[in-house]
Each structure stands twice: as C-alpha cells, then as structure tokens.
Amino acid sequence: MLESLLDPWRWERSLQDFPDYLEGFGMTLRVTAAGWLIAMCIGILLGLISTKQNKALKAVSRIYIQFFQNTPITIQFFFFYVGVPAIIKQLFHMSKAYRLSKFVIGIFGVGLYHGAYIAEVIRSGIEAVPGGQKEAALSQGFTENQAMAYVILPQTLKMILPPLTSQTLALLKNTSTLAMVVGLDLMYYADKSVGYTGYFQGYLIAAAMYFAVCFPLAMLVKVFERNAARNPELKRKKKKSRGGGLI
Amino acid sequence: MESNAIIRIEHLRKRFGDLQVLDNINLNIKKGEKLVILGPSGSGKSTLIRCINHLEKPTSGEIYIEGEQVTQKNWIRMSRDHMAMVFQQFNLYPHKTVLQNLTMAPVKLHKVPKKEAEASAMEYLERVGLANKADAYPQNLSGGQQQRVAIARALVTHPDIILFDEPTSALDPEMVNEVLDVMVQLSKEDITMICVTHEMGFARQVADRVIFLDSAKIVEEGTPEEVFTNPKSERTKAFFSKILH
Ligand SMILES: Nc1ncnc2c1ncn2[C@@H]1O[C@H](COP(=O)(O)OP(=O)(O)O)[C@@H](O)[C@H]1O
Numbered sequence A: 001m002l003e004s005l006l007d008p009w010r011w012e013r014s015l016q017d018f019p020d021y022l023e024g025f026g027m028t029l030r031v032t033a034a035g036w037l038i039a040m041c042i043g044i045l046l047g048l049i050s051t052k053q054n055k056a057l058k059a060v061s062r063i064y065i066q067f068f069q070n071t072p073i074t075i076q077f078f079f080f081y082v083g084v085p086a087i088i089k090q091l092f093h094m095s096k097a098y099r100l101s102k103f104v105i106g107i108f109g110v111g112l113y114h115g116a117y118i119a120e121v122i123r124s125g126i127e128a129v130p131g132g133q134k135e136a137a138l139s140q141g142f143t144e145n146q147a148m149a150y151v152i153l154p155q156t157l158k159m160i161l162p163p164l165t166s167q168t169l170a171l172l173k174n175t176s177t178l179a180m181v182v183g184l185d186l187m188y189y190a191d192k193s194v195g196y197t198g199y200f201q202g203y204l205i206a207a208a209m210y211f212a213v214c215f216p217l218a219m220l221v222k223v224f225e226r227n228a229a230r231n232p233e234l235k236r237k238k239k240k241s242r243g244g245g246l247i
Numbered sequence B: 001m002e003s004n005a006i007i008r009i010e011h012l013r014k015r016f017g018d019l020q021v022l023d024n025i026n027l028n029i030k031k032g033e034k035l036v037i038l039g040p041s042g043s044g045k046s047t048l049i050r051c052i053n054h055l056e057k058p059t060s061g062e063i064y065i066e067g068e069q070v071t072q073k074n075w076i077r078m079s080r081d082h083m084a085m086v087f088q089q090f091n092l093y094p095h096k097t098v099l100q101n102l103t104m105a106p107v108k109l110h111k112v113p114k115k116e117a118e119a120s121a122m123e124y125l126e127r128v129g130l131a132n133k134a135d136a137y138p139q140n141l142s143g144g145q146q147q148r149v150a151i152a153r154a155l156v157t158h159p160d161i162i163l164f165d166e167p168t169s170a171l172d173p174e175m176v177n178e179v180l181d182v183m184v185q186l187s188k189e190d191i192t193m194i195c196v197t198h199e200m201g202f203a204r205q206v207a208d209r210v211i212f213l214d215s216a217k218i219v220e221e222g223t224p225e226e227v228f229t230n231p232k233s234e235r236t237k238a239f240f241s242k243i244l245h
C-alpha cells in the first residue's frame, strides 16, 4: 500500500493530467467567487428581514432557511440540473427542456444553500447588539435604517467575520459536490483521472490544491476570532484598574 | 398656562398585553421646568418617559411637544429637533471614540460641518470634565465617565428637553456624585429636564416639581418640600419611609 503510494511512476502518470486539474481548479474558484456573491446577497437580505417586525416576510425567510439547511446540497444540485429545466419547460410550453449551464447550476447550487447559513450568521450578529444601541440612535433622531447603517451593522461586522469566513470555506469545499452532478470542477477532474489511471495519487493532488486555499481561510478565521474578542478583554482589564474618576 | 407648556400629555394609556402600565396620565410640563419622577420599581416611570420620545408607542392618548402632536409619522423629527435622552445603561456607541459619539448626530443628522461639530463636542466634553478622553473608546472609561459622556452626547444637538432614566442607578456608589454634579450644573440652564431617579437629595436640590407614580397612575404631585415632608397618599409615605429611612 505504502509502496504504491510512493511509486514515482504513479505520481508521474497522475501529474500528466495536471493541466486538467488546473482547469477544474479554475472552475472551482470561479464557482466559489460567484456563488459567494449570491450567498452574501441572499444572506444579507434574509438576515435583515429576519430581524424586522413584518411577519409575512419573516415567515418566508424562516421557510427558506429551514428548507435549504435541512436538505442535502447534492439533492439541491440535482434539483437545479433536472427539476428547474423541467419546470421552465412546463411554464413556457417549450418543446425541449432548456438546460442551465453547468456554471450557473454551480453558483446557484452553492449560493442558495450557503445563503441560508449566512442569513443566520447575519441575523444572530444583529441580534447580539444590545437593544439599547438602537434606542440611543432613535432617541438622537436617527431613523431605523440609519440606526442600522451607522450603529448596529458596524458593531455586527466584527462579530460575524469569523463565522462568515467559515461559511466561505465551507462553500468552497461544497463546490466539490458539483462533481457528482454536473462536473467540470476540480473534484470532477480528479475523479476522472483516478478512474482512468486507477491511481489514488490523483485525489491527493486535488486534496493538496483544496488545502492550499482552504488552509489560509481557516487561519483567517482564527485572526478574525482573536480580533472580535479583543474589545471585551480591554473592558475586563479596565474594570480591575478603575479608580476614582474625578472630574 | 397652556401657552408655556412645552410638553402636554393627555389621557395617556399604555398596555403591554394584559398589563396596564400607564393609566390615564395627564401632565403639563413647562418650558425650563425641572421635573423629577419618583415611584417604586415597575410603576411605569420608564414607560412614561419612553412614551414622551416615542421609544414606546402609546396605546391611546396624545402627547404634544411645543403644541405639535407627536405621531407615528413625525416622531423621529420631533425627537431629533426637541429631545435627547440619557439611559441607565449609558448606551454609548462602543465602536466610536468619545469624540465620534458626540459628533455623529450633529454631522449625519444636523449637517454640521465636521470641524465645527468637533469644536462644539470638545466644549461639551470640557463641561463634563472629560476633554482629555476625547480619543478614548467608551469601554475604556469608568461607568461615571461613560454617563458624563452620554450627557454631553445628549447636549450637543441643543435639545429643548432632556430625559433621564435613572442615570445613576447602574453606577458604583463612588461614581454617583460626579454624574449628579453635572446634572445639577445643567439644571441652572433653561433646558427642560425630566428625570426618573431615586436620588432624593438631587430631587430636593433641583426639582421644581415632583410627581410620584404608583401602579400606572400619578398619585402625588407637588414641590419636593410638599411631597417629601407631607405626602398625601399612604403609598408615597411607605415609599419614602423606606428610601429616606
Ligand atoms: N416591553 C415590555 N413588554 C412587556 N412589559 C413591559 C415592557 N416594558 C415594561 N414592561 C412592564 O411594565 C411595567 C412598568 O415598567 P417600567 O416602566 O419599566 O417601570 P419602572 O421604570 O417604573 O420600573 C413593569 O411591570 C414591566 O415589567
């Protein structure tokens, strides 16, 4: 086992497919970037809605979030691959099903799924800001939206950066499920290569490439976490040392 | 009398579900008056002053500021133009420096040029004795200092009316006086002050009038002398005997 793993010939053969891997990697990164944008738009919209008073809008956002969080992303991909074209065909009475491009399926697949998680991150971030902050802003004459923009969201940002970055990392990894449905991403080419050569090395190469982008993101999560924790720490120190406070 | 009432409250009622928190409150407050609101915990004091600047929406009744009724539509403008509030928990903006806490509303809402707003903010910080903390963040100040900054923040927009909701209740005892001193200084100006507080010494010193709230109603009203030395209702007597021992 170990011998075959270290076999230079197998590595050499597997690396011959490297141009394919690179192409797949490019697709993975493009799907990640575009999917992330979609996820952020959905997440911000639904996250904001979840904190508002409007019951109907709130219900829509709850249902969306529960649906996308509690079904496997693979099924969601199949839904976009098979279900959506069938629905479009029905709706517009077309003779032939219109196929969405693989790229489009990819970005909406990960975008809608992670949008549900990001919405929760944003909602909990907003709710973590004490209610007195909004009241202070309103009492100064800021409108609800101004209070959100100037007072609440800036405080939210610091808290949500770590979970938001974790979501970005998860989104990137989840693009690999694309391989099972539509393909053309890094995992797809790794599968193809391994299927052809029978050498496990192909997966290791792909793993190394995923690791190369995921590891820095994981480090970034740590940095943001430390940054988010910094202020309360100061507060604690100050409490111990506070003295008279005379004018 | 009506003409110099800066705040007029008529038949104000507020319920939270089944709980009647304010029951037919009628109150006129004169321009420049210093009004202290007393009463046991849960009697509706906070709700009353929160209704005045519409942080709570009254269930029924009317509130007029300078003769203009406060409504769902105009309350943001009314509180921007007339009022400021100081909270028990200070509620300074933790992501802004002390100076920025003071300049935010003037710059964003009142369109004061930044330089001018900063100069004016420094004057107010000077008045509360905290000019040297302009660049500090709120979490690095003591509670008393934070509350003095909050008072300065309330004053930078030149309100006609300033509302205080137990401004010293969250403070360590040794910091209460530094805040009360600032409030006593402020009471010498013609600003209208409405304070919910349990500080009887302060009430005696600055209040033109004291009202006593109990179970959603005003049960006592008069000058501090009248109310403290000769309370009419049993509830008030019991309350003072506890507080003034
Ligand atoms: N947002 C709210 N929802 C439900 N009940 C409330 C709310 N705010 C206050 N109350 C209730 O109303 C009563 C009066 O509260 P409050 O005005 O804060 O009293 P006080 O300031 O005199 O202690 C209390 O019984 C309190 O529990």
Ligand SMILES: [Mg+2]
Pocket: B045, B046, B047, B166
């Ligand atoms: Mg209260």
